[in-house]
Amino acid sequence: MTRQTLHLEAITFDLDDTLWDNHGVMVATETGHYAWLDEALHEWLSRNGRTFSQRFMEQFPLECFEGRRRALARAHPLRRGDFTWLREQALRELLSEHGLDPVMAEQWARRAMARFMELRHRVAPHPEVEALLVELGRHYRLASITNGNVDVQRLALGRHFPVAIAAGELLAPKPDARPFLAALARLGTAPSRALHVGDSWREDVEPARRLGMQVAWISPHIDELPLPPGIHRLDHVRELPELLRRLGQMAPG
């Protein structure tokens, strides 16, 4: 097979489970902010001489909160990818049903979300990521494209991404092509000149490839399956420089 020479100008990155392992931080965030809400609300109610028959988490265990978010996503399909909105809305509903008036329900939902966001950003990027982005930034224009609610600009490594797309909040979560097109337009490059790096076959690999991008698929668990041209499987993002060399691109030494 003769390979057409690639002239990559830009690299776009998924964040969760691509630049860091997301599972642990999500679990800690989910349980942490909900328990914080239960405790802080209980204290506040006690201080104000208000006693409810049940504490918030007794009335609405974590599963109820998850169920409410799913129901809201079904009822508001356009916002199904806007996890921050779904969470805040679900909290507001549960807090109202717990007995708070609408103003207090909104305030407590907002406080819980602030706590959620603080915990959500305690991600630990893989140790190789910082140096990798420094080097890649010398040769390529870089963007992040996430469906999640991490604001990459709140992280130290955000400075490597002049373009950061929050696809869920655009109401067009991946696999929608729009977040990819928005990133490439802002980077001033064409899909054929760009490589996307991500862990999800459905949300990263398929849509990027359909647009004509090259794709680095971070997938440690699958052996050498034959992959369509343009899709390159890596065990870990640290292998990206080696892939770029194989593709005949400039890469960190």
Ligand SMILES: [Mg+2]
């Ligand atoms: Mg991901």
